[in-house]
Amino acid sequence: MNEKDDRTMNIDDMVMCGGCHRLVLNTTKINGMTFCQRCITQLKFNRWKKFIFSSVDELKMMRDDVEKVSQELRFPKQVTMNLVRLFDDYIDLGFIQSVYGVSQQMFIYKDHFEIKTDDFFRKTLMDTVSGMLQKDLKVDGFNSNTLSKMIPQGTIRYEYKDYESVKLSTGRNRPLDCIVVFKNKNDPYSLDNVYFFFAHYALPEVKERINNAAKAIQEHIQMSNKA
Numbered sequence: 001m002n003e004k005d006d007r008t009m010n011i012d013d014m015v016m017c018g019g020c021h022r023l024v025l026n027t028t029k030i031n032g033m034t035f036c037q038r039c040i041t042q043l044k045f046n047r048w049k050k051f052i053f054s055s056v057d058e059l060k061m062m063r064d065d066v067e068k069v070s071q072e073l074r075f076p077k078q079v080t081m082n083l084v085r086l087f088d089d090y091i092d093l094g095f096i097q098s099v100y101g102v103s104q105q106m107f108i109y110k111d112h113f114e115i116k117t118d119d120f121f122r123k124t125l126m127d128t129v130s131g132m133l134q135k136d137l138k139v140d141g142f143n144s145n146t147l148s149k150m151i152p153q154g155t156i157r158y159e160y161k162d163y164e165s166v167k168l169s170t171g172r173n174r175p176l177d178c179i180v181v182f183k184n185k186n187d188p189y190s191l192d193n194v195y196f197f198f199a200h201y202a203l204p205e206v207k208e209r210i211n212n213a214a215k216a217i218q219e220h221i222q223m224s225n226k227a
Helices: 003-013 037-042 056-072 077-092 122-137 204-226
Strands: 027-030 033-036 095-100 104-109 112-117 154-159 163-170 178-184 194-198
Touching: 027 037, 033 037, 033 077, 056 077, 056 095, 095 204, 104 194, 104 204, 122 194, 163 204, 178 204
Parallel strands: none
Antiparallel strands: 027 033, 095 104, 104 112, 112 154, 163 178, 178 194
16 A cells, blocks of 8 residues: 555544544544544543542532533534533432442432443452352352342342342452442342442542442432331
């Protein structure tokens, strides 16, 4: 391939950035919108792309920062509105916070919580937690065939009204330091409980985030049970 053909191929592969409208080769998609790496960097996308916020106030601060940068960079008005909408969608759903566990992410809302399990790492997670569940939690009825129920695929929504309490169980088996157990109201000692797995619980910032998440959920479980 000669130099002219190579240059033509690169031009054909270029895509227009939705923010600055430059033609670029390397782009990142955000909610269907295409951005060049320069715009992505200025939007501080790496800080918020996984939507892990300790509180809704932190989410709002990041939203306002993204909106300000977008306006300063003179993005089209619709692009700025779409970026802001990403954050507002979480707020409108009653979002409180989200936290990462081991191959899992927990989203806490005012009227429910969700747990998303990474399908690619699910088998690894199941193998890792097997011994801890038997030795540290002594889960009633546990065997190797029940892990698939305890660690379901995809994103599952759970209603606060179906649970009676949240318990943090700290373990001694690396790489898992802590399991959050959501005890089912009908049978708190059964496999109908929900399990969420954390590592690095000893780190102050991780411990604070886990404790805040458990406290928020416990409060909403209590309010739901009073209703």
